[in-house]
Amino acid sequence: MVIKTEPFVVNIGPAHPSTHGVFRMKATLDGEVIVDMEPVFGYLHRGIEKLAEERTYTGVIPLTDRLDYLASMSNNLAYCLAVEKLGGIPVPERAEYLRVIMAELQRIASHLIAVGAFLNDCGAFMTPILYMLREREKILDLFEMASGQRLTYNYMRVGGVSQDVPEEFVPALGKFVKVMPRWIDEYDQLLKENEILLARAKGVGILPKELAINISASGPVLRASGVKWDIRKADPYSVYERFEFDIPTGSVGDCYDRYRVRIEEMRQSVCILKQALEQLPQGEVRSDVPHLIRPPVGEAYGHIEAPRGELGFYLVSDNSIAPYRFHVRAPSLINLTALREMMVGWKVADAIIIFGSIDINMAEVDR
Amino acid sequence: MATPVLPPDWPGGFWAHWAVFVVIIFVFLMAMVVGFIWFERRAMAIMQARLGPNRTGPFGLLQPVADALKVLLKEDIIPAKGDKLVHWLAPVVAFIPLLMLFAVVPFQGGAILADLNIGILYIVAVSSVTTVGIFMAGWASNNKYSLLGAMRQVASVVSYEIPVVLSIIGVVLLTGSLSMQQIVMAQDIPFILLQPLGFLLFFIGALAEINRAPFDLMEADSEIVAGFHTEYSGMKFALFYLVEYGEALAISAIVTTLFLGGWRGPVLPPWLWFLVKVVIVFFVIVWVRTTVPRVRIDQLMALAWKFLFPLALLNLLITAVEILVWPTVSLWLLVLVNIAIMVILVLLWSRLFKLGWGRVEV
Amino acid sequence: MTAALSGNEIATRLQKQFPGSIVESGPNSLLVKSESLLEIATFLKTTPGLDFDYLAAITAVDYYDYFEVIYQLTSLQHNHSLVVKTRCYERENPSLPSVVTLWRGADFQEREIYDLMGISFDGHPNLKRIVLWEGFEGHPLRKDYLRW
Numbered sequence: 001m002v003i004k005t006e007p008f009v010v011n012i013g014p015a016h017p018s019t020h021g022v023f024r025m026k027a028t029l030d031g032e033v034i035v036d037m038e039p040v041f042g043y044l045h046r047g048i049e050k051l052a053e054e055r056t057y058t059g060v061i062p063l064t065d066r067l068d069y070l071a072s073m074s075n076n077l078a079y080c081l082a083v084e085k086l087g088g089i090p091v092p093e094r095a096e097y098l099r100v101i102m103a104e105l106q107r108i109a110s111h112l113i114a115v116g117a118f119l120n121d122c123g124a125f126m127t128p129i130l131y132m133l134r135e136r137e138k139i140l141d142l143f144e145m146a147s148g149q150r151l152t153y154n155y156m157r158v159g160g161v162s163q164d165v166p167e168e169f170v171p172a173l174g175k176f177v178k179v180m181p182r183w184i185d186e187y188d189q190l191l192k193e194n195e196i197l198l199a200r201a202k203g204v205g206i207l208p209k210e211l212a213i214n215i216s217a218s219g220p221v222l223r224a225s226g227v228k229w230d231i232r233k234a235d236p237y238s239v240y241e242r243f244e245f246d247i248p249t250g251s252v253g254d255c256y257d258r259y260r261v262r263i264e265e266m267r268q269s270v271c272i273l274k275q276a277l278e279q280l281p282q283g284e285v286r287s288d289v290p291h292l293i294r295p296p297v298g299e300a301y302g303h304i305e306a307p308r309g310e311l312g313f314y315l316v317s318d319n320s321i322a323p324y325r326f327h328v329r330a331p332s333l334i335n336l337t338a339l340r341e342m343m344v345g346w347k348v349a350d351a352i353i354i355f356g357s358i359d360i361n362m363a364e365v366d367r
Numbered sequence: 368m369a370t371p372v373l374p375p376d377w378p379g380g381f382w383a384h385w386a387v388f389v390v391i392i393f394v395f396l397m398a399m400v401v402g403f404i405w406f407e408r409r410a411m412a413i414m415q416a417r418l419g420p421n422r423t424g425p426f427g428l429l430q431p432v433a434d435a436l437k438v439l440l441k442e443d444i445i446p447a448k449g450d451k452l453v454h455w456l457a458p459v460v461a462f463i464p465l466l467m468l469f470a471v472v473p474f475q476g477g478a479i480l481a482d483l484n485i486g487i488l489y490i491v492a493v494s495s496v497t498t499v500g501i502f503m504a505g506w507a508s509n510n511k512y513s514l515l516g517a518m519r520q521v522a523s524v525v526s527y528e529i530p531v532v533l534s535i536i537g538v539v540l541l542t543g544s545l546s547m548q549q550i551v552m553a554q555d556i557p558f559i560l561l562q563p564l565g566f567l568l569f570f571i572g573a574l575a576e577i578n579r580a581p582f583d584l585m586e587a588d589s590e591i592v593a594g595f596h597t598e599y600s601g602m603k604f605a606l607f608y609l610v611e612y613g614e615a616l617a618i619s620a621i622v623t624t625l626f627l628g629g630w631r632g633p634v635l636p637p638w639l640w641f642l643v644k645v646v647i648v649f650f651v652i653v654w655v656r657t658t659v660p661r662v663r664i665d666q667l668m669a670l671a672w673k674f675l676f677p678l679a680l681l682n683l684l685i686t687a688v689e690i691l692v693w694p695t696v697s698l699w700l701l702v703l704v705n706i707a708i709m710v711i712l713v714l715l716w717s718r719l720f721k722l723g724w725g726r727v728e729v
Numbered sequence: 730m731t732a733a734l735s736g737n738e739i740a741t742r743l744q745k746q747f748p749g750s751i752v753e754s755g756p757n758s759l760l761v762k763s764e765s766l767l768e769i770a771t772f773l774k775t776t777p778g779l780d781f782d783y784l785a786a787i788t789a790v791d792y793y794d795y796f797e798v799i800y801q802l803t804s805l806q807h808n809h810s811l812v813v814k815t816r817c818y819e820r821e822n823p824s825l826p827s828v829v830t831l832w833r834g835a836d837f838q839e840r841e842i843y844d845l846m847g848i849s850f851d852g853h854p855n856l857k858r859i860v861l862w863e864g865f866e867g868h869p870l871r872k873d874y875l876r877w
Binding site: 041042045047049050211213214215216217227229234235236299301303310312314316324325327329333334336337338366367 | 730731782783784785786788790791799801805808812832833834835836837838841845858859860861862869870
Binding site: 008010032119122123124125126127130131134190191194196197199200347348349350 | 414415416417511515581583656657658659660661662663664665666
């Protein structure tokens with residue numbers, strides 16, 4: 001007697017403890033194996049691109065904070081770079097170094113949450129993420145010293161940063177940089193060679209190299225698939241040419257590689273912070289830019305290496321106080337393109353892990 | 368291997384003995400489960416660099432009481448399209464066997480509700496009925512996620528029964544009797560030293576049977592919301608919660624009896640030794656939960672059938688050969704030989720063994 | 730540094746291959762006719778020396794007379810970039826050929842442009858609304874959407 005089975009459609013999400021926001025996956029399951037998957041999103045669409053056309057160039061900066069709220073400093077930086085490219089506005093030295101310091105601290109904070117959430121999805125029941133949140137609190141204290149905020153900083157301005165850091169910032173940052181490598185080693189030690197983690201994450205959700213380039217993946221997802229492409233080295237912005245750091249790459253492109261790449265990137269960020277702290281000059285932190293900036297007519301595309309990938313802003317100006325067109329190239333949206341290929345053939349438990357390892361932020365996907 | 372010594376008989380006749388012990392078991396179960404909930408939350412919190420409950424009562428000791436009160440006052444929601452009778456019956460079917468398990472656990476020399484001479488067989492049989500209750504819960508909720516959870520549960524319990532039972536047989540061979548009281552009496556050296564491989568297999572298998580980490584995919588928070596008890600609230604949810612901790616308590620008690628020497632110990636009164644050992648075993652269970660990630664369902668199956676089952680068979684073979692060939696040799700020599708064999712076998716097997724399938728072609 | 734290729738040099742090469750397809754070329758970008766977009770894109774991707782295998786972004790802008798769609802292309806091997814633009818002059822049902830067959834990264838971005846601007850892409854396998862819900866009327870990012 002042949003047993004007849006029938007695939008059934010299950011909705012994973014939108015309200016689900018581990019879909020990192022409101023994201024819905026329409027999965028067709030055959031037993032526990034996923035045979036087809038369709039992503040549905042747009043639940044968090046706020047129309048930021050349209051809203052930006054009604055605000056001044058400086059007034060758009062708080063909107064950019066809320067795009068990828070786990071990496072606000074990077075969003076601010078990318079936008080200010082785009083406006084400065086558009087208007088040809090110079091930035092003082094001290095401001096450039098402060099921007100790099102904030103961006104790298106933000107990268108560490110964002111990767112801590114990404115790795116912690118990934119391990120939480122693997123089932124390590126909150127222990128790794130709680131350890132990582134403990135370090136993130138120290139970074140958030142530093143950010144609070146500088147900007148007064150813990151999540152959406154609104155710190156960078158066109159032509160520099162909004163205010164100088166207080167005196168206790170530099171010693172606190174020095175202490176953090178000295179202590180952090182030991183904490184990264186602590187997280188690594190328990191989990192790097194853990195049998196169960198290797199069994200769950202190695203070989204799961206492979207994104208081959210050609211497919212990664214074809215879907216315009218960027219950030220740790222692209223680097224874990226074996227492509228050594230980091231905008232900080234390929235198209236350096238701000239003062240990144242003055243620092244020495246490596247770009248960690250993976251070889252296979254599975255979930256384990258993406259996890260390793262993020263851990264190594266945290267180590268490299270600490271290295272950059274050390275060098276930036278040594279080279280930090282004195283000076284003013286904002287060039288003389290009018291409050292209502294009117295860049296000349298033209299367009300510019302400014303992109304940076306945000307923690308989740310290549311974050312780009314495309315701005316068109318018509319010499320008025322508001323941008324004519326404001327477009328965000330969101331890394332999370334584009335990294336999601338191959339989700340179906342990565343998930344088909346694996347089981348429901350793996351689907352959650354694969355989705356967590358790409359590390360997306362729904363606010364960026366939906367804008 | 369040792370000659371069994373029978374404990375004294377309790378006064379009052381059969382029914383008085385039964386009534387006293389029913390009360391003792393019930394109080395023990397409730398008090399210990401409440402204590403375990405508190406203990407787990409504090410221990411896990413401290414291992415995760417945070418504090419845990421410390422407001423309600425001194426050291427947060429009244430926290431489980433607060434939880435119980437909260438849960439009792441909640442509305443009892445029944446899914447409209449679910450099977451109502453099965454939905455109501457499932458927590459009951461899951462909880463009753465748990466109480467029945469403690470009938471043969473010796474708290475002290477002679478302090479046992481029923482000294483069945485098939486004690487350990489009774490435990491194995493009764494503990495499987497809980498699974499039926501869990502499957503009923505998954506089915507009656509009319510929810511695809513719950514059904515997935517229930518299916519996983521049935522598959523895993525059936526698979527892990529076999530290594531567990533085989534490792535118990537190793538202990539029974541050394542004792543010469545199935546009675547729990549005799550097993551404790553026979554442990555001049557605790558069986559964890561004489562049967563290290565058996566202890567390891569039993570512990571891992573038992574963790575899988577009671578759905579604790581790293582095998583808690585039945586109620587994996589991040590995958591299928593809450594598995595089979597997604598649709599439960601109020602007193603029924605409290606019963607499932609009780610079942611989870613009660614099973615952990617039962618496993619700790621059984622491990623203590625089978626492998627750690629039960630209530631035997633030098634200075635303290637025997638029932639205190641029993642409690643201390645049970646708490647230590649539970650602490651190890653909580654420790655494992657906090658540290659290790661979760662396995663996937665096919666990896667769980669592979670672990671049972673390809674790793675634990677052959678090792679359990681080998682353990683049984685080696686124990687039987689030792690008893691036949693060396694009936695009068697010193698026990699400490701056996702300890703050394705067994706530990707060496709365990710180390711070699713575990714290392715060898717983990718090299719040869721692949722955990723789970725990979726990707727399935729669709 | 731990523732060398733931003735000048736539109737003029739690429740224009741002279743393309744004029745030889747596809748005569749009449751270049752509308753305008755400036756130092757920063759290249760404007761092509763919408764009919765020849767797909768062949769020019771294929772040429773840019775497959776020619777050794779150009780090798781634009783990475784599509785960084787697609788954007789659409791509404792200049793009241795026409796829609797302009799901008800493609801930011803990058804080559805990972807040679808580390809140079811190019812900006813290619815094209816225009817559609819209709820307001821009611823503008824359409825362009827889709828580049829999904831060349832660069833799959835265009836998948837979600839073209840769906841978003843269809844959703845918010847109303848430009849449909851021929852050849853796209855799954856052209857439906859992505860950030861707004863099915864059944865939404867209108868295309869919000871257009872300049873004349875609900876303007877008071």
